Amino acid sequence: MFDYSLPYPSSRSPVFGRCIVSTSQPLAVGAGMRALAQGGNAIDAALAAAITLTVVEPTSNGAGSDAFAIVWDGSALHGLNASGRSPGAWTPERFAGHSTIPPRGWESVTVPGAVSGWVALSERFGKLPFERLFEAAVQYAREGYHVTPVIAAGWARNAHLYRGQPGYEEAFLPGGRAPRPGERFALPALGDTLEAIAESRGTAFYEGRLAEAMVRHGAQHGAAMTMEDLATHQADWCGTMDTKFTNVEVHEIPPNGQGIATLVALAILEHLEIGESPVDSLDSLHLQIEAMKLALADAEAYVADPDAMYVPPAALLERDYIANRAQLVDRSRAQDFGAGAPKSGGTVYVATADASGNMVSYIQSNYEGFGSGVVVPGTGISLQNRGIGFTLQASHPNRVGPR
Numbered sequence: 553m554f555d556y557s558l559p560y561p562s563s564r565s566p567v568f569g570r571c572i573v574s575t576s577q578p579l580a581v582g583a584g585m586r587a588l589a590q591g592g593n594a595i596d597a598a599l600a601a602a603i604t605l606t607v608v609e610p611t612s613n614g615a616g617s618d619a620f621a622i623v624w625d626g627s628a629l630h631g632l633n634a635s636g637r638s639p640g641a642w643t644p645e646r647f648a649g650h651s652t653i654p655p656r657g658w659e660s661v662t663v664p665g666a667v668s669g670w671v672a673l674s675e676r677f678g679k680l681p682f683e684r685l686f687e688a689a690v691q692y693a694r695e696g697y698h699v700t701p702v703i704a705a706g707w708a709r710n711a712h713l714y715r716g717q718p719g720y721e722e723a724f725l726p727g728g729r730a731p732r733p734g735e736r737f738a739l740p741a742l743g744d745t746l747e748a749i750a751e752s753r754g755t756a757f758y759e760g761r762l763a764e765a766m767v768r769h770g771a772q773h774g775a776a777m778t779m780e781d782l783a784t785h786q787a788d789w790c791g792t793m794d795t796k797f798t799n800v801e802v803h804e805i806p807p808n809g810q811g812i813a814t815l816v817a818l819a820i821l822e823h824l825e826i827g828e829s830p831v832d833s834l835d836s837l838h839l840q841i842e843a844m845k846l847a848l849a850d851a852e853a854y855v856a857d858p859d860a861m862y863v864p865p866a867a868l869l870e871r872d873y874i875a876n877r878a879q880l881v882d883r884s885r886a887q888d889f890g891a892g893a894p895k896s897g898g899t900v901y902v903a904t905a906d907a908s909g910n911m912v913s914y915i916q917s918n919y920e921g922f923g924s925g926v927v928v929p930g931t932g933i934s935l936q937n938r939g940i941g942f943t944l945q946a947s948h949p950n951r952v953g954p955r
Contacts, residue, residue: 570907573597576900579697580604583688584904587680594910595623595677596685599670601902602916604689606666607742608697610724611706611921612900614934615745615757616661616766619669619916620805622792623677626909630676631805634669634787636662637857637955638939641776644952653940653952656717656925658775660937666916668787671754677910686750693743693932701733708732710921717925718773723932724922742932758782762931769928781955795819795869798827806865807855816847816868816877823878835883842881842889849889850877856950 571594573584584601592600598621606614618635639662647653654660674682699707707730714720723739724730731737748756756762763782770777792803795815802818804811820843829836850868854861867873880889899917904910917936918924924937942952 571597572903572905573601574904575601575605575902577605577609577700577703579608579688579692580902584902586688587685588906590680590684592678592680592684593908594904594906594912595673596680597906598902598904598912598914599673599678600685600688601904602666602900602914603670603686603746604692605900605902605916606746607689607693607739609703609900610739610934611703611710613666613916613918614923614936615667615742615749615931616664616923616928616933616935617666617916617918618662618664618936618938619666619914620809620811621669621673621915622803622805622913623673624909624911625677629792629803631790631792631803632669632672632787633790633805633809634665634672635808635938636665636668636785637781638662638942638952639776639781640778640954642939642952642954644944644946646776647944647952650944652944653942655920655940656714656937658718658770658773658777658924658926658935660924660939661770661775661777661926661935662939663777663781663785664933664936665785665787667749667754667757668785669916670749672787672789682753683750686746690743690746690750692738693746694738694740696736696738698734699731699737704731704733704735706921714922714925717927718769719927719929720922720925720934722929723927723934739932741930745931745933758785762928762933765931766928766933766935769926773926784955793865793869795822797822807858807861810851810855812855812865812868813844813847813851816850816874817843819869819874820846820878820881823874824881838883838886839881842887843878845887845889846877846880854949856948860949860951860953862949 571588573581575581580601583604584597587596587600621632623630711730767777767779790806793806794801794803795818797818804815824839826839854863899915902914904912919936919938924935926935943950
């Protein structure tokens with residue numbers, strides 16, 4: 553049984569139910585609950601919530617995002633990587649003269665994968681018709697919704713970063729400013745886009761008129777994205793990686809995602825017997841921070857497209873290797889293990905479960921806030937900037953390259 557006597561001064565009341573939908577925006581939660589009420593399962597609920605989040609929380613995700621999911625179908629785990637590859641013209645030479653990939657604009661945009669993830673999850677696990685998952689999102693995009701305080705604050709705080717990016721101000725700064733808390737915001741063009749995605753089961757986004765709009769807009773701004781880049785995209789059923797921590801197994805999506813850093817840190821902490829230190833004590837926090845530094849140093853050095861990695865991901869979790877890394881931790885002082893500071897990012901998360909035992913853990917992300925800042929005119933499609941995760945270092949496995 554879970555111990556509800558938690559060692560914190562604030563009182564948390566647990567909520568019980570046959571089904572659950574949890575995410576950061578109440579309207580998206582409502583969309584997920586609507587899907588369950590219509591006879592859908594946890595996968596349908598997660599998708600309805602995620603699709604709605606592209607409308608009601610644009611500060612972190614959009615139709616041009618990437619997505620990652622772990623699904624428990626009652627007997628087995630399934631991992632889905634719906635992030636896109638780089639354009640075929642992204643050779644290292646294209647970025648000659650740059651020290652890093654540009655953080656915003658079309659040169660930071662890789663093929664957006666979220667839409668393909670919606671289709672893949674619905675086809676494999678969903679119960680409801682695909683189009684029904686879009687009802688709430690289309691309604692809020694066309695009719696508007698009241699912007700919540702936290703989202704409004706982030707919108708206003710970061711608006712200066714994206715001014716001047718193609719299409720951004722027209723879509724997301726009505727009247728020249730970010731919407732204030734409680735103001736009604738609508739983006740009808742995004743509603744039309746979501747309806748087209750629903751009706752075509754994603755084909756319009758990767759091969760049809762939406763793809764054509766993205767490529768045409770990119771070409772106007774010197775971008776490399778082509779119709780072939782979009783048409784050849786696919787989401788990958790990648791399984792999960794796991795490590796044991798105390799009496800549980802922790803699962804993450806394997807690279808190119810960064811989840812393996814969590815597994816490395818937990819394996820180090822298990823080796824260091826962190827359970828002997830009181831929860832949230834100075835000793836416990838010190839070990840957690842040092843273990844995470846080590847894990848991020850490894851992620852920075854080795855994690856890339858799995859086809860380009862110099863070492864297999866599992867090698868980072870081998871028992872002897874973890875033991876050697878754990879020996880580097882000094883219990884009396886903090887150290888610099890060479891980890892780079894992780895880049896700031898904005899991500900939405902959805903967790904759902906249903907009475908039949910299905911569960912979903914789902915991330916959908918622009919990578920940084922509004923991502924590239926690029927919004928395709930007439931579509932409401934805001935594009936991620938995940939391309940800035942590449943490096944220009946010649947000898948690195950994560951060096952930028954075609955697809």
